[in-house]
Amino acid sequence: MVDTEMLVRISGDPQGAMEEILGTYGSTLRGRLSSYASNRRLGTADVDDVLQDCFMSLLDPDVREQVLTSGGEILPWLSRRGYWRLEDGARRRVRDGQGLPFEDVTIPSSGPTGPPSYSAAIVETALLQMSPRDQDILRWHYDERATIATIAERLGMNQGAAKKAAHDARTRMKRRIIELGIVPQGAKS
Amino acid sequence: MNSELDQYDKLILEAFASGLVDPRVAADASPPADLPPGLASRILASASTASQEILAERVRTAADAIGLSRSDLVELASGDETGARAFLDGRGSPDKVHPSTIARWFWALRLAPSRWHELLHQAIASSARFAPSGDGEVVFGRTTGLDDGSRAQALMSGRTLEDREKGRRVADQFVQEVMEDWETLSTNGATS
Numbered sequence: 001m002v003d004t005e006m007l008v009r010i011s012g013d014p015q016g017a018m019e020e021i022l023g024t025y026g027s028t029l030r031g032r033l034s035s036y037a038s039n040r041r042l043g044t045a046d047v048d049d050v051l052q053d054c055f056m057s058l059l060d061p062d063v064r065e066q067v068l069t070s071g072g073e074i075l076p077w078l079s080r081r082g083y084w085r086l087e088d089g090a091r092r093r094v095r096d097g098q099g100l101p102f103e104d105v106t107i108p109s110s111g112p113t114g115p116p117s118y119s120a121a122i123v124e125t126a127l128l129q130m131s132p133r134d135q136d137i138l139r140w141h142y143d144e145r146a147t148i149a150t151i152a153e154r155l156g157m158n159q160g161a162a163k164k165a166a167h168d169a170r171t172r173m174k175r176r177i178i179e180l181g182i183v184p185q186g187a188k189s
Numbered sequence: 190m191n192s193e194l195d196q197y198d199k200l201i202l203e204a205f206a207s208g209l210v211d212p213r214v215a216a217d218a219s220p221p222a223d224l225p226p227g228l229a230s231r232i233l234a235s236a237s238t239a240s241q242e243i244l245a246e247r248v249r250t251a252a253d254a255i256g257l258s259r260s261d262l263v264e265l266a267s268g269d270e271t272g273a274r275a276f277l278d279g280r281g282s283p284d285k286v287h288p289s290t291i292a293r294w295f296w297a298l299r300l301a302p303s304r305w306h307e308l309l310h311q312a313i314a315s316s317a318r319f320a321p322s323g324d325g326e327v328v329f330g331r332t333t334g335l336d337d338g339s340r341a342q343a344l345m346s347g348r349t350l351e352d353r354e355k356g357r358r359v360a361d362q363f364v365q366e367v368m369e370d371w372e373t374l375s376t377n378g379a380t381s
Binding site: 174177 | 199204209237308
C-alpha cells in the first residue's frame with residue numbers, strides 16, 4: 001500500500017493502518033533517530049519516546065494533512081519530526097539545567113562572537129532546534145540562496161505568504177541564536 | 190531591511206559558507222534498528238485511545254476559545270453526564286456519549302464538520318471492540334531480518350479484517366447520526 005493510501009486509511013481503520021505503518025517504517029525510523037541522536041551527541045535515552053510520538057502524531061488529521069501537503073511520503077516527514085523532537089528534548093534539558101546539547105563546547109552567557117567555527121556550531125545548533133519547516137526555509141534561503149518565488153513554490157503558497165514565512169523563520173532563528181549566547185558584532189541583543 | 194537582521198544574516202551566511210553539514214542527511218542513510226520487545230505493542234495500545242484524546246482536546250480547546258468551561262459542556266449533555274465527563278477528561282470513547290450531545294457540543298463550539306468529522310469517525314472506529322476471531326496470538330517484535338512488507342504482516346493484530354469492517358460501519362452510523370443532528374441545529378439555530 002502506498003503512503004497516501006495508508007494515511008487515508010487511518011480515519012476508517014486507525015488500528016490496522018497504524019499497524020501497517022509501524023510495521024513498514026518502525027525499524028527504519030528507529031535506526032535514523034538513533035543515528036541522529038548519537039551523531040549529534042544528544043544521548044539516545046529519548047529515542048524510543050520520540051519514535052512513539054512520531055507515529056502517534058499521524059493520528060491527528062491536521063498532521064496527516066501536513067504530510068499529504070508536503071508530498072505524502074511518511075518516512076521523510078516522520079524523520080524530520082523525530083530529529084526536531086530530539087533537538088527539542090536536548091534544548092529543554094539545557095534549559096532545565098540537566099546538561100549541554102554537546103559535550104565539548106562551552107557556551108558563554110554573553111559576549112562578542114567567538115571564532116568562526118564556534119559561532120558556526122552555535123548557528124548549527126540553533127538551526128537544528130527550529131521546526132522542520134523553518135529549517136527547510138532557512139536552508140533554502142541561506143544555503144541555496146533561493147528566491148522567494150522558489151520558496152513559495154516549494155511551500156505551496158503565494159509569494160506574499162512565503163515572504164512572511166521566511167521573515168518569521170529568520171526572526172525565530174535570530175531569537176534562538178541570542179538564547180544560545182551569540183550577539184554578532186554591531187548588532188543589538 | 191532591518192540592519193540588525195543583516196548582522197545575523199551575515200553570521201548565518203558565514204556559518205553556511207564554512208560548510209554546515211545537514212546531519213539529517215547522514216541519519217537518513219542509517220541502517221534500520223529493530224524495535225525493542227514490547228515497544229510496538231505499547232505504541233499500538235496507545236494508538237487505540239489516542240484518537241478520542243485528540244478529539245477531547247480539540248473540544249476543550251474550542252470551549253476555552255469561546256469561554257465555555259468543562260461544566261458548561263457537561264451541562265449541555267443533560268442526561269448524558271457520565272459519558273460526557275469521561276470523554277471530556279480523555280478517559281472515555283465518544284460513542285459512550287449520545288450523538289445528539291456531541292452534535293450539540295460541536296454546534297455550540299462553532300466547530301465546522303471539517304474540524305470533527307474525520308476525527309470522530311477515527312475515534313469511534315478505534316474504540317469499537319469485537320470478540321477475537323480465535324486466529325491465534327499476536328506476536329510483536331519478532332521481525333528481525335524480515336523485509337518491510339513481511340514485517341508489517343508480522344505486526345498485524347488479532348483483529349480480523351471483518352472486525353475492522355464492523356468497526357468502520359459502527360463509526361459510519363454514529364458519525365452520520367451526529368451529522369444529522371448537527372445539521373438540524375445549524376438549520377434551526379437552536380440554543381439548547
